[in-house]
Amino acid sequence: MAVILGQSLLLPIILAPLAYLIGRRVGAKTGWFAFVVLAYSTIMLLFAGMQGSEYTEVYPWQPIGEFGLKLDGLSAPFAAIIYILSTTLAVYSIPYMKHKVEEEFEHHSPEVEQAIKRKMGLYYSLYLLYAAGMLGTVLATNLIQFYIFFELMLIPSFFLIAEFGYGDRYRISLMYFLWTHVGAVILLAAILSIGFLGGGFDFAKISTSGIPEGIRVWLGIAVTLGLFVKLAAAGLHVWLPYAHAEAPTPISALLSPAMIGIGGYSFIRILVFLVPSAYASVAFWVSIWGLITMLYGGLMVFAQDDIKRVLAYSSVSQMGYIIFGMASAYYVGVGGSVFQYVSHGTGKALLFMAAGAIILQTGGLRSIGKLGGLAGKLPITATCALIGFLVIVGVPPMNGFQSEWMLFFGSFAGALQSGSQEKLIITALALTTTPVTAGYAMWTMRRVFFGKTPENLSNVKDPPATITIPLIFLAALSIILGIYPNLVTERLLPLLSAVMK
């Protein structure tokens, strides 16, 4: 058996300490090392994806079961986006984090060089662990394995915020850790119950026949609650604006689209695939919660002035879309929700990267009120930010449109199929909230990039190529997926259709 997925998952973990050592010698250039490692791993991942509609690697892992890595129609879009973003952002981090560390010192001195070397090694080793943790979560074929990686992605990100963040970073990282950890513990309770009652922890072995009817509903509720902290559903979202706004920008760009959306993956994998009856009993309420999240996150954007907080609340709203789609009880809707993860992955990463570019080029300005008219000064950044916003709004030819129409169509179809009037009304309401997204997107665009340029920003220009090339790459990816959505849906929809019928 060839070790392909094993390489792409374990290589970053094994090489993480090496990244630290390299960092101590070469400083920010470690980013290129991390880039090569992740690019190689991404190629391995895509190579595995080309092996057929489903590709699995299994390693014995007694007594828990099997340590498997599985790339199927559902996990492939998640895995691909996680690694593509990680690889792209590894390059982006080079100038950004270097500048971030330098900022902490007032003068240029040998001390600064020392600090850069010390900190960049740490940054990239945590970064590699973080990426691998996310990938492991979506490739897992065993509930315990799943949970281990679910926690593994939390710990490096906690340190990344605590060490490299802005503002009140220690408290905020702790807050982030506690909130998501409490969610994870609730999830653990559900996972253990499913494992013990369902006859094993391997996904393939679990059968719902052993789980009593009365408990299934509670399992559904526990999984939902546990994951909704990660998904930042309205009410459980309060950690998110703090964490996303104060994390270093490349990490925000990974946290926001890649990590929190994994909650959606876990929901589909555990409830839809393993315990469908629990899914059926919570789906309706989840869709209402999704609608509230969409609307609440979208409206909160209008009250923000910090550019990163704008994006953070927009993420809350986007998670609402994902939640809404995955509760549609129709395969196209769930597929649309997965696709929305992909779209949000490219779109929100673009936006955070553009925000980072602005922060970098304006000397740390984050307040929208102090920005304006930057389209003429930073044309590439402005174009990419516009594309990012259009993805979020769901305008063709961006991939956001493909995912949104599938998501809402699925919801309509689910409602019409079950003949539920309430669901039909909720779906119509959800669609009518989409102009809110268009509103905040265009409004933010206008406040940052159009209008008069403040005088102190008259000399701002586009950032270096290590920032613009990742931006252009993601923008191109968004458009390609929008015009040719088959890359995502070809395997995803048949799989979901088979599982959900």
Added chain:
Amino acid sequence: MAEIPFTLAPWLVWIIPLAGALLTPLFAKLGDKPRDYIAVIFPLASAISAATMLPLALSGEVFHQQVPWITALNIKAGVLADPLSVLMANIVAWISFLIMVYSTGYMHGDKSLTRYWFFMNFFIGSMQLIVLSDNFLQLFFGWEGVGLCSYALIGFWNKDQEKDYVGTVGHTTWGLPQAYSPSHAGMKAFVTTRVGDVAFLIGILTLFYFSGTFSFTELAEEHKWAADLARSGLLIPVAVLIFGGSIGKSAQFPLHEWLPDAMAGPTSVSALIHAATMVKAGVFLVARIGPLFYTAVQSINMVSPFFLTVAWIGAITAFLAASQALVSKEVKKVMAYSTVSQIGYMMLGLGVAGLASEFVAGFVAGFFHLTNHAIFKASLFMGAGALIHATGTKYMNEMGGLRKHMRKTYFAMLIVTGSLAGVPFLSGFWSKDAVLAAVLNVESASVAFPLFVVAVVTAIMTSFYSFRMIGMIFFGEKSHHLEKMEEHGHHVHEAPAVMWLPYGILAVATLIIGLTGPFFEGFLENSLGKYLEESFGMHIAEEGFKLNPIAVSGSVIALAIGGFLGYNFYIAWFDLQVPRKQMVHQCSILQGLRQWNNIIWQCCIQRGRVRNSRQDEHRGFKVDDWLLFGKQLV
């Protein structure tokens, strides 16, 4: 029948401008001049491809080609070249090309021309995508593409300098400021049309659920979906929701308010997007779905509420917008309101088509009016651009007496304005007449009569504001503004050839269509009739050209009344130095009625925003703070 240039043309028509848009930034490296010339070549190539499809329209044949797209849902992409789309594609292509030529003069010297050419070419490609798509989903790509270009080009002068504002800074109506910056106007257009698009999307997704397809041809072949929809009571809602997209895009009541503010964009943009092409996309959509719904259910009465909605929305919009054109001071705003109003006529035509036993009459009338309006309004706007260029003002009351100085522009605008007013033997006369005749075709008189009255009253207003516009701009004495300009040594002069040729050509086209009106209409009727027969299996009775005496007298009387008043007010005894127009301004009691969505817009977004920006940045966090126990948990 499929020869090589033949098969590729429907693809090339929209792919060439899109490719051109993407290549524009590369050509910009060659220098400004090559970039500008190359940017004009793409629309020309596209227009030539469109012209090669014309034989299809003449023979009434349909060319349809598909490629796989979203395989998991069995969705195919494709092009559908039938007489409707071929005619529309040619109108769009040739007008676009002329406006692009005009742009090289009008936009000359602007710093951001690369961006301009990019979005103009992208727009033309997206518009042709709407026209030639064979399914709703692909059409929606073009639909949003043109919306995006509209947004970007309205806000083209995104520095928001006060000279680029639309409206008069400081002027308020009902306590609401009436001036908008370009980037604000662009945003407003985007968000308002988005509301219509959401309705459109709901409509086509529901249709997709019931029929399993987005394809127009498949929907026309198999009618089971209509029966299913009708049984669940969703047939009319779905049709009206799809029409919602048209309401947004074509600026119909109640989503019309973005279009007058869209005049913040460059005039060439207004001519292309907000007069000749994009705002017609909604009409085109109705022309696409109208026959589909008309034939899908056997009994006409089942869908008549839909057509009644279309007709009344059209009539109300035509009336409201015309009432605003009466009192606007800015030349572009008069034209913008006039566009909204004339699109209302087109909707009226298409709406009454479905209420009559003969579908084809109203259908042809609506499309005929679309053709004529596209031509004369594009010419009008380009002429207005030349005027603004020459006089340095957008206000009509700061022009005056220009007929001696800009003779070519004067004659061109006289012809096209005459067409707008419905002067006999100009193109607008025939098509307006056809619409009025189609209204009288409606079987039930109680439906036809009120619509006819509204249409005639609107026609009176149309001819009035046409005369007013010509009078204020070209007749009378020079205004203070022009006198002052001449004191400073700036003399008003004719526009360069690259500018007057395009609108001159379109004025000649208006004249030619006007002189051959009945033949042209016969050609359209023949071609579109064949299309309706072949694609939808309608039975079309052979009918020669004939004028409906009531319709003709209605439109001539309207022209006479409006013209008499307009001529007397603004040409015979009008003097710009005396603000006699104040009297007419009293008509603006109607402003409150048309402004209702402006009011919502301002109250919800503007005021909310102002309040937010006054307070500290954490104001919006009340709920979040509460969830965190007053930040104890942070």
